[in-house]
Amino acid sequence: MPVFYGTEVANPLMLGTALYPSPAIMADAFRASGAGIATVSLRREGGGGQDFHALIRGLSIPVLPNTAGCHSVREAVTTAQMARELFDTPWIKLEVIRDDDTLCPDVIALVEAARILSDDGFQVFPYCTEDLSVCGRLLDAGCQVLMPWGAPIGSGRGLNNPYGLRSLRAHFPDVPLVVDAGIGLPSHAAQAMELGYDAVLLNTAVAKAGDSVAMARAMALAIQAGQLAHAANPIEARDMAAPSTPLFGMAVLS
Amino acid sequence: MSDVTILGAGVLGLAIATELRDRGITPRIIDPNGAPGPHGCSWWAGGMLAPHCESESAEPAVVRLGADAAEWWQAHGAQVTHRGTLVLAMSRDRAELDRFARMTDAHRTVSADDIAALEPELGTRISRGLFYETEGHLNPRQALAALRDGLHIETQGQPSGLIVDARGLSARDALPDLRGVRGEMMVIRCPEVQLTRTIRLLHPRIPLYIVPRGDGIYMLGATMLETGAKSRVTARAAVELLSAAYALHSAFAEAEILELGADARPAFPDNLPRLRRRGNTLYANGLYRHGYLLAPAVARMAADHITLGTRPEFMDEDHP
Numbered sequence: 001m002p003v004f005y006g007t008e009v010a011n012p013l014m015l016g017t018a019l020y021p022s023p024a025i026m027a028d029a030f031r032a033s034g035a036g037i038a039t040v041s042l043r044r045e046g047g048g049g050q051d052f053h054a055l056i057r058g059l060s061i062p063v064l065p066n067t068a069g070c071h072s073v074r075e076a077v078t079t080a081q082m083a084r085e086l087f088d089t090p091w092i093k094l095e096v097i098r099d100d101d102t103l104c105p106d107v108i109a110l111v112e113a114a115r116i117l118s119d120d121g122f123q124v125f126p127y128c129t130e131d132l133s134v135c136g137r138l139l140d141a142g143c144q145v146l147m148p149w150g151a152p153i154g155s156g157r158g159l160n161n162p163y164g165l166r167s168l169r170a171h172f173p174d175v176p177l178v179v180d181a182g183i184g185l186p187s188h189a190a191q192a193m194e195l196g197y198d199a200v201l202l203n204t205a206v207a208k209a210g211d212s213v214a215m216a217r218a219m220a221l222a223i224q225a226g227q228l229a230h231a232a233n234p235i236e237a238r239d240m241a242a243p244s245t246p247l248f249g250m251a252v253l254s
Numbered sequence: 255m256s257d258v259t260i261l262g263a264g265v266l267g268l269a270i271a272t273e274l275r276d277r278g279i280t281p282r283i284i285d286p287n288g289a290p291g292p293h294g295c296s297w298w299a300g301g302m303l304a305p306h307c308e309s310e311s312a313e314p315a316v317v318r319l320g321a322d323a324a325e326w327w328q329a330h331g332a333q334v335t336h337r338g339t340l341v342l343a344m345s346r347d348r349a350e351l352d353r354f355a356r357m358t359d360a361h362r363t364v365s366a367d368d369i370a371a372l373e374p375e376l377g378t379r380i381s382r383g384l385f386y387e388t389e390g391h392l393n394p395r396q397a398l399a400a401l402r403d404g405l406h407i408e409t410q411g412q413p414s415g416l417i418v419d420a421r422g423l424s425a426r427d428a429l430p431d432l433r434g435v436r437g438e439m440m441v442i443r444c445p446e447v448q449l450t451r452t453i454r455l456l457h458p459r460i461p462l463y464i465v466p467r468g469d470g471i472y473m474l475g476a477t478m479l480e481t482g483a484k485s486r487v488t489a490r491a492a493v494e495l496l497s498a499a500y501a502l503h504s505a506f507a508e509a510e511i512l513e514l515g516a517d518a519r520p521a522f523p524d525n526l527p528r529l530r531r532r533g534n535t536l537y538a539n540g541l542y543r544h545g546y547l548l549a550p551a552v553a554r555m556a557a558d559h560i561t562l563g564t565r566p567e568f569m570d571e572d573h574p
Contacts, residue, residue: 021311023433023480024524049481051433055523154458210357 016203118142156184193226257415331400434482
């Protein structure tokens with residue numbers, strides 16, 4: 001199971017807490033999936049007050065607060081500090097958004113905020129692109145986990161750049177890697193795990209499904225399947241057929 | 255049971271009083287703030303009677319319990335507009351419309367020409383929508399005034415007889431699983447735009463609705479935030495509501511802003527209502543964003559319990 005900053009989590013599914021039809025359905029989705037980490041927003045979009053935070057704590061799994069909705073280094077740092085006080089954890093999912101329509105990370109500001117927060121004792125989970133040099137800079141800044149997007153947040157498009165994600169995995173074999181955002185279907189989540197990723201973070205695909213609880217379970221099963229498949233050392237794809245039955249030695253039916 | 259005191263003169267308290275009066279019981283009503291007004295979240299509601307649209311995120315029970323709401327309100331002095339709901343999305347958010355159609359019933363798909371025929375002001379700019387013909391809306395403040403008519407509201411005094419606690423979020427002192435869900439709204443005047451029915455504009459971040467209140471006045475709503483904070487409307491909420499309205503019709507840019515309102519809706523964890531009997535008190539609460547849609551059904555259940563001793567649906571505690 002994935003280990004983040006020395007803490008092993010019980011399940012590689014990291015599930016968001018926003019956009020559910022009700023808190024009761026959210027709690028059921030967490031139970032049905034066995035998610036290992038609950039992410040929660042501090043700012044207003046999907047975020048909440050004391051009552052909602054109490055419901056999240058009631059899930060009894062590690063909480064990863066995030067800085068969703070922050071557009072600058074300063075906003076993100078302030079939000080992270082609030083999160084540390086509210087949830088009593090050094091963990092922070094760092095999001096610095098460049099553009100509201102794509103929710104594309106501002107990677108320049110992200111690296112700067114990651115350095116400030118790491119120096120201040122935070123354990124930073126940066127929401128980033130799959131760009132190798134950006135990821136390298138984030139590690140230099142003190143991050144010990146990377147969370148590249150699969151596709152823009154909430155788009156449900158799956159892994160837009162499997163090549164880039166694979167090469168990131170190969171480049172940083174020992175860094176915990178999480179595909180964060182863009183997952184729409186269990187097959188997307190399975191694919192991320194098949195690439196050798198350590199975990200998958202998703203929210204909208206479960207919260208906005210017609211049956212959130214069933215979809216949460218489907219995601220957990222797919223993640224488990226992908227994880228098993230990766231560990232099982234899958235075959236390489238090839239262009240020509242390879243018969244699974246030997247051609248020689250077939251019975252001669254004459 | 256003839257001696258009943260209702261605590262709270264919001265939409266639910268007044269609806270329960272009305273149901274009791276229909277059965278020959280005149281309850282006392284105590285609310286320290288007096289008649290309905292800006293102090294209560296009923297004041298800020300949209301007043302949509304739209305059970306099918308609500309079912310996009312609400313449990314099936316909301317559709318069932320809300321089915322007779324329009325009829326009840328009309329029978330009790332509220333002016334209900336029966337023009338249906340038009341659900342629209344800008345072309346880039348088309349996927350939101352498909353999802354909404356899948357999650358709800360009792361609608362038909364309408365084309366650009368159909369939309370222009372229903373609401374000529376919108377023209378043929380929007381290529382596709384959903385029309386929920388059976389839905390309607392009312393003006394919450396007019397509806398509250400109609401219920402209040404003939405009822406006496408005390409601002410102080412000791413309750414007597416059976417107590418019906420319909421204080422909304424103020425009842426948190428007794429109902430620890432009740433939480434507030436903040437909503438922000440705005441009332442604007444824009445006589446250049448003449449829309450006749452509730453319009454919902456789907457958007458991945460800002461689901462906006464516009465409810466016409468007549469005389470060029472429109473209610474724009476509403477945000478949904480998981481917090482009980484009743485502080486004033488934020489700049490962000492105002493920008494989101496207005497920019498969505500402007501996207502629907504550019505003439506809204508010239509609207510006068512008459513009111514900005516924010517309050518917190520009382521809700522239980524499953525966002526469904528509850529009746530709880532503890533000794534001499536019957537708690538009725540948790541109407542969430544369905545105040546005007548569900549108040550008639552919940553009031554009927556409360557009145558049945560009081561007059562007939564029945565154990566209603568959504569009663570999760572019963573310790574008489």
